[in-house]
Amino acid sequence: MMNASSGWAALLLMSLWAVPAVVVVMLGAARWMRGRRASERTIARVASGAFGFATLASGLLTLSLFTNGVQAYVADLGAWFTVGHYTFPWVLVGDALSLPFAFFSSGLVWVIARFSRRYLHREDGFHRFYLMLSFFGVGVLLVVLAGTLDLIFFGWEIVGLTSALLIAFFHERRGPVEHGLRAFMTYRFCDVGLLSAALWLHLELGSSTLVPGEGSAPWSVLPTPESAAGGLVLGLLLLWAAIGKAAQFPLGGWLPRAMEGPTPSSAIFYGAISIHLGPYLLLRAPEALAASPWASGSVIAIGALTALYGTFVGRVQTDIKSALAYASMTQAGLILVEIGFGWSVLALVHIVGHAALRSLQILRSPSLLHDHHHLEQAMGETLPRTGVHFERWVPARLQPGLYRAALERGHLDDLLMEGVVAPLLRAARALDALELRWENWLAGETGAKEAPGTSAVGEGIR
Amino acid sequence: MIALVPCGLAVFWLVLERLCDETRDFDFVRGRMVAWLFVSAVVSAIAVLISDGPAPLGSIGEYTLIALAPGFLGAVPGVIALVGLLAIALSESITHHVSTLRRILWLLAIAMLFVASDVAGVMAVLWALSIVVVWAELGDRRLFGTRRLLILYQGASVVLFAAAIGCAMLEQVVLGAVLGLAAIGLREAVFPGHSWFLRFVETAPLGLVVAFVGPQLGVYAHVALLSHSLPDSLAATVGSFGALTAALAAWLGLAQSSMRRSLAYLMISQTGLVSFGLQASSEVAFAGSLVVWQVLALATSGFAMTVSALEARRGARSLDEFSGCFSRTPRMAAGFLMTGLASVGFPMTLGFVAEDLLFQGSVEGAPVLAFVLIVATGLNGMNVMHCFFRLFSGRRLHSGELDLTSRESRALSIVLLILLLAGLAPGLMTSLEFGEGGTVQRHAGGLFPSFSNPVYSLGVAATPEQANGPGRVPGHP
Numbered sequence: 001m002m003n004a005s006s007g008w009a010a011l012l013l014m015s016l017w018a019v020p021a022v023v024v025v026m027l028g029a030a031r032w033m034r035g036r037r038a039s040e041r042t043i044a045r046v047a048s049g050a051f052g053f054a055t056l057a058s059g060l061l062t063l064s065l066f067t068n069g070v071q072a073y074v075a076d077l078g079a080w081f082t083v084g085h086y087t088f089p090w091v092l093v094g095d096a097l098s099l100p101f102a103f104f105s106s107g108l109v110w111v112i113a114r115f116s117r118r119y120l121h122r123e124d125g126f127h128r129f130y131l132m133l134s135f136f137g138v139g140v141l142l143v144v145l146a147g148t149l150d151l152i153f154f155g156w157e158i159v160g161l162t163s164a165l166l167i168a169f170f171h172e173r174r175g176p177v178e179h180g181l182r183a184f185m186t187y188r189f190c191d192v193g194l195l196s197a198a199l200w201l202h203l204e205l206g207s208s209t210l211v212p213g214e215g216s217a218p219w220s221v222l223p224t225p226e227s228a229a230g231g232l233v234l235g236l237l238l239l240w241a242a243i244g245k246a247a248q249f250p251l252g253g254w255l256p257r258a259m260e261g262p263t264p265s266s267a268i269f270y271g272a273i274s275i276h277l278g279p280y281l282l283l284r285a286p287e288a289l290a291a292s293p294w295a296s297g298s299v300i301a302i303g304a305l306t307a308l309y310g311t312f313v314g315r316v317q318t319d320i321k322s323a324l325a326y327a328s329m330t331q332a333g334l335i336l337v338e339i340g341f342g343w344s345v346l347a348l349v350h351i352v353g354h355a356a357l358r359s360l361q362i363l364r365s366p367s368l369l370h371d372h373h374h375l376e377q378a379m380g381e382t383l384p385r386t387g388v389h390f391e392r393w394v395p396a397r398l399q400p401g402l403y404r405a406a407l408e409r410g411h412l413d414d415l416l417m418e419g420v421v422a423p424l425l426r427a428a429r430a431l432d433a434l435e436l437r438w439e440n441w442l443a444g445e446t447g448a449k450e451a452p453g454t455s456a457v458g459e460g461i462r
Numbered sequence: 463m464i465a466l467v468p469c470g471l472a473v474f475w476l477v478l479e480r481l482c483d484e485t486r487d488f489d490f491v492r493g494r495m496v497a498w499l500f501v502s503a504v505v506s507a508i509a510v511l512i513s514d515g516p517a518p519l520g521s522i523g524e525y526t527l528i529a530l531a532p533g534f535l536g537a538v539p540g541v542i543a544l545v546g547l548l549a550i551a552l553s554e555s556i557t558h559h560v561s562t563l564r565r566i567l568w569l570l571a572i573a574m575l576f577v578a579s580d581v582a583g584v585m586a587v588l589w590a591l592s593i594v595v596v597w598a599e600l601g602d603r604r605l606f607g608t609r610r611l612l613i614l615y616q617g618a619s620v621v622l623f624a625a626a627i628g629c630a631m632l633e634q635v636v637l638g639a640v641l642g643l644a645a646i647g648l649r650e651a652v653f654p655g656h657s658w659f660l661r662f663v664e665t666a667p668l669g670l671v672v673a674f675v676g677p678q679l680g681v682y683a684h685v686a687l688l689s690h691s692l693p694d695s696l697a698a699t700v701g702s703f704g705a706l707t708a709a710l711a712a713w714l715g716l717a718q719s720s721m722r723r724s725l726a727y728l729m730i731s732q733t734g735l736v737s738f739g740l741q742a743s744s745e746v747a748f749a750g751s752l753v754v755w756q757v758l759a760l761a762t763s764g765f766a767m768t769v770s771a772l773e774a775r776r777g778a779r780s781l782d783e784f785s786g787c788f789s790r791t792p793r794m795a796a797g798f799l800m801t802g803l804a805s806v807g808f809p810m811t812l813g814f815v816a817e818d819l820l821f822q823g824s825v826e827g828a829p830v831l832a833f834v835l836i837v838a839t840g841l842n843g844m845n846v847m848h849c850f851f852r853l854f855s856g857r858r859l860h861s862g863e864l865d866l867t868s869r870e871s872r873a874l875s876i877v878l879l880i881l882l883l884a885g886l887a888p889g890l891m892t893s894l895e896f897g898e899g900g901t902v903q904r905h906a907g908g909l910f911p912s913f914s915n916p917v918y919s920l921g922v923a924a925t926p927e928q929a930n931g932p933g934r935v936p937g938h939p
Contacts, residue, residue, distance in 0.1 A: 083819055171788045189840065203829060
């Protein structure tokens with residue numbers, strides 16, 4: 001491990017996660033007990049206060065880290081639980097990657113908590129929104145500050161759940177709920193990759209605790225198996241995990257749909273933080289990518305494909321939130337390309353810059369027409385058209401076909417649903433029908449009961 | 463070994479059950495039973511804290527009397543009381559009768575007596591008795607098929623269990639162990655012995671289902687009598703059945719349009735995880751499977767009983783359409799989601815600890831099966847979320863249904879609090895159940911001699927010499 005720290009730094013590191021966690025417990029308990037309803041002002045103040053504190057604490061630690069030349073602050077809380085030879089350690093690490101990330105993440109949650117007080121004023125789910133937002137913030141801080149891959153997984157799951165629940169925030173409408181379910185299923189599918197990566201590290205090295213970067217990156221990194229095959233497996237598993245959160249090709253179809261949630265949560269989840277957790281995870285594994293050209297090549301290929309796909313589809317979107325979603329997807333793809341090439345610091349800068357710009361754009365998106373009017377009034381003319389170079393480069397006879405393909409989002413969702421998900425569900429239903437026939441025969445009720453109807457899952461995640 | 467605390471609680475329940483005859487009002491009976499079960503849970507918890515472990519208090523013939531089994535097994539009576547609390551508190555008069563509540567209490571008392579000893583003959587009798595109680599409840603003509611399946615599968619499980627005891631007496635170790643595991647497989651609905659379970663969950667009152675399945679008597683029988691009774695190669699084969707069960711049931715669960723059938727597959731998948739871990743050679747995986755057992759008992763029972771409460775308000779639920787209104791029943795929805803997530807290993811709950819132990823313990827010996835388990839857990843998570851969204855969202859209209867009553871809420875709150883506290887401070891739980899150093903204590907040689915070298919405990923009789931000696935059967939100490 002890195003140089004352990006004591007005293008105030010470790011305390012601050014712990015508390016910048018623990019204070020928001022306590023707030024989550026308070027908000028959750030209050031909601032469960034349903035006693036005298038807390039006022040909107042109280043709820044917003046408590047949540048924004050916690051993340052304001054986290055912002056301040058992470059800012060101080062970041063400043064201290066860079067001015068004192070410390071490699072990392074470590075808060076080692078010891079074993080969370082131990083059984084036999086296995087121990088789950090609770091270690092938080094504040095280094096050149098995690099502290100800036102924690103600073104801008106908690107800062108953004110703080111800003112969104114302040115912003116949402118008016119935006120969601122008198123909304124039915126006001127308390128629920130703040131509970132989920134705070135829980136999300138806790139999950140993100142845990143992912144960012146975690147000193148082991150197991151702990152990253154802990155926070156990763158929290159982020160996935162809160163994301164799905166906030167997409168389905170307007171729960172009385174079918175659309176948001178279906179989209180929340182789709183996002184959750186994509187996350188859950190990709191979480192298999194992350195958990196498998198953690199187990200792979202335990203199997204190969206006996207631990208998933210971060211180690212000093214030693215030249216591959218100026219921050220702590222995941223340990224890497226010595227063999228190229230070990231590095232390849234680790235790299236590909238982490239890429240699998242990153243594809244889900246970062247909405248990368250071919251599983252990014254949930255991202256534009258996720259914009260059905262409240263605008264503030266869309267801004268922070270899909271413009272700023274959640275979508276960058278995939279790249280963040282890969283930034284923690286530069287050695288695994290460097291050890292295997294196939295792994296780094298896969299990261300570059302997925303990132304490049306996503307960037308091309310995102311820009312291709314995003315340009316024909318007719319609503320601002322979808323256009324911004326594809327723009328986010330494109331930038332996340334480019335960040336993956338940078339990581340694949342080993343340009344870690346550039347990727348970090350790109351993440352911060354993109355997150356700040358995109359969340360601002362999404363927050364302003366409900367006022368888009370108003371903003372355009374202002375701009376045009378200021379300029380004294382209509383806004384210039386963008387993307388004209390595509391019209392020049394692409395042959396005219398290809399343009400209608402490409403346009404239609406882009407409108408259909410490259411038919412990627414249909415291919416996945418009809419080519420992968422539907423056959424799996426059909427096979428499950430067929431097997432269950434056989435099971436039911438066997439049950440009926442044994443029960444002496446041959447033909448008495450029909451096979452279960454069509455699955456709702458397939459419809460739910462469309 | 464006979465543990466007195468669970469025996470006392472079982473007798474307490476059976477005496478009190480006589481006070482609840484059919485002439486009493488449903489709410490009155492339910493209220494009394496909930497109070498007794500709550501007191502029993504508190505007594506069990508106090509007993510765990512003050513119990514002097516395996517210190518003998520006396521003996522009856524060849525059997526030693528102790529207050530409570532040490533280690534992990536000491537917590538089991540408390541878990542059974544909590545399962546009962548859920549099963550009774552969330553049973554509604556629309557779907558349950560007073561007679562059903564009484565049978566639930568009978569099942570719980572039988573389970574409590576079952577975990578009070580490691581005497582195979584007594585366990586076999588109680589095993590059969592629990593099936594008779596369920597059989598009696600399924601007397602309705604419409605449940606004829608369910609009853610027939612129950613008799614076919616569970617009758618076979620009793621016969622196999624008895625045959626296993628017979629083999630132990632004849633010192634036919636491997637055959638006896640295989641028969642015993644087959645009996646447990648039928649009881650716990652491990653593939654391919656699961657068909658009775660689907661119909662049972664689909665048609666029986668859920669309170670009864672939870673009382674019969676929640677305590678997982680087959681798992682206790684495995685831990686007490688059959689642990690490490692197979693050669694490693696055979697144990698791995700049996701364990702792979704558990705992994706296969708977990709994955710296959712999780713996959714099939716996703717394709718269901720009936721909430722109850724989906725719930726049945728979720729429960730089967732969970733028992734598959736437990737079955738896998740019990741056969742694992744790693745002590746970490748073994749401990750994981752024991753904690754999954756607790757999670758299955760508490761979280762999955764809570765999940766099932768929330769479904770029961772929902773059905774009592776809205777009728778049988780289909781997953782083909784969005785049918786809920788979250789804002790009408792927020793506490794029921796939150797309870798459903800939290801118990802569901804806890805059962806599939808979501809962070810900050812006991813389920814996360816259980817599955818982490820299971821995966822970490824199994825990856826070394828069986829990396830491919832560990833991956834299968836991860837996939838199964840992922841699919842189960844999708845299943846829970848799918849059910850949640852389908853049942854509690856997607857519609858503005860509602861049928862005027864009411865949220866959980868205060869009694870139901872209190873019962874669910876207690877269980878959720880335990881799941882969350884154990885999930886947040888698992889170190890306390892593991893040190894309480896597995897000892898300070900986290901050493902997993904296995905009871906081997908209960909029925910058959912051990913094939914490997916675990917650490918022995920459970921009762922006062924366990925020493926390495928005894929464990930490597932011949933199997934102990936009733937009348938053959």
